[in-house]
Amino acid sequence: MLDIRWLEDLAAIAEYRNLTKAAEKRNVTQSGLSRRLQSLERWAGVLLIDRSKNPIYLTKAGEEMLAISSDVVGRLNGTRRAIRDEADKRMTAVRFAAPHVLSVTFFPNWLPVLQRQVGSLPLNVRSGSLRYCCDALENGEVDFVVSFVDARTDLNSADDALPLSRCDSILVGRDKLVPLSVPDRAGEPRHRLISGSETEVLYLGYETVCTLGKAVDGAIGRDGSLSRLRLIFENAQADGLRAMTLLGMGVAWLPLSMTHNDILTGKLVRAGPERLDADLDIRVFRANRHMAKRSETVWREMSARSMTARRKIAGPFDKMLIGGDVI
Incomplete structure (x- = not known):
């Protein structure tokens, strides 16, 4: 076509x-x-x-x-x-698009804060793959895309298959991907990542085109002595990997915002050292074009308060303690 x-x-x-x-x-x-x-x-x-x-x-x-x-x-x-x-x-809603995991973990906390800032203006959120979100932004179907970005990535060198690297953006939150496993009877990770070990570890990964997958690849690549990983399952959705991890199928890097209750209740435990975490920024992107007055107003409010919003969102997860160790 x-x-x-x-x-x-x-x-x-x-x-x-x-x-x-x-x-x-x-x-x-x-x-x-x-x-x-x-x-x-x-x-x-x-x-x-x-x-x-x-x-x-x-x-x-x-x-x-x-x-x-x-x-x-x-x-x-x-x-x-x-x-x-x-x-x-005729339309009054400001339209957002975001990958499914953010619509579940981030928006429920963030939207009430944003609505207090902009008043009674209605907000609409669509969920889908990042490719879908980018197409919706480029086609003018939404005003903003909210997406994870690897905190170590230079936005100007991001994947050219997606237009976000060439959009204006603001930082509104933080999260991290943590390697997690179900515990064994002793409370230790059933699938443990050990530096220098020759033992294979069953690995549940994101599809390579996924933003989270690239962040995990970066974290793995920075540790040259990591256990050998045997990929047995791929999924583009973090909640799909979480379900497989809870079944004990292997280790997966999962968003802390999605799994903090699993960690607190002991359903999941850290599978490797903190250096294997992948820090994530949560950014709001807009296309480089004029928007409706209501959307420009929301953009200005988000820009003016972005660091305040980041602190409020990140705070609950900053000092999570599991087994006496900061996760």
């Missing part, structure tokens, strides 16, 4: 005749722009740019495609703006 963004990419390439400059214009990386151009060429069935020349020139087919697409894109964008303006007059 044709994606209107591909046509806009082609127009930027024709304007700048340089992939790097066109990518900056389109707010994607050069590799991301190249992939989208290839998708358009596959859809068209022909090459649209001459890659043998510098600066870049469109092929004859590319020029024909550009002539038609400029009119089509202009008409579609004009129609979309008119539809959105009319819908904006």
Whole structure:
């Protein structure tokens, strides 16, 4: 199916005749722009740019495609703006999208605080995969995306498959991924991570495209002497991994906000040292475009109070004690 963004990419390439400059214009990386151009060429069935020349020139087919697409894109964008303006007059809710785990662990605490700041303005939250959330933001279906970000990650070097690294963002909370296991009869972890051990440990992991999965990979990669992990189960959802962990299937890195009751009641125990934790930032992202007045108001309030919100959210988990050790 044709994606209107591909046509806009082609127009930027024709304007700048340089992939790097066109990518900056389109707010994607050069590799991301190249992939989208290839998708358009596959859809068209022909090459649209001459890659043998510098600066870049469109092929004859590319020029024909550009002539038609400029009119089509202009008409579609004009129609979309008119539809959105009319819908904006009727709609009062500020719309958020977030991965499922945050809608369960973060929003119940955070939304009441936010509503006290902005008054009676209604807030709407959609849950889905991070890819879904990013698409909803890019398509204007939501105003903001709330997402985990590896605290050690430079946002400017984040995965170019997702647009969040090129959006404005503010820090509103913190969490951490902790390696957890069910306890044995002695209260020790059934699946224990030991430095330098040759014993395999059964491992429950996130899918590689998942933000949490990348954070865990970073934590594992920083410890070169970690026990050998044998991946036996993957899931994109933290609650899916939590369920498998509670069944005793292996060790998993789980959000502390989701599992603190499991830890306090002894259902789960730390499976490895604190250095294996993955610190997470919780950030609110907005697209680099004008928003409705109500959404701009909410953004200003969140920006002005972001550090206060962070402290309130993070506080309950900062000094959690399990077996006398700070988890």
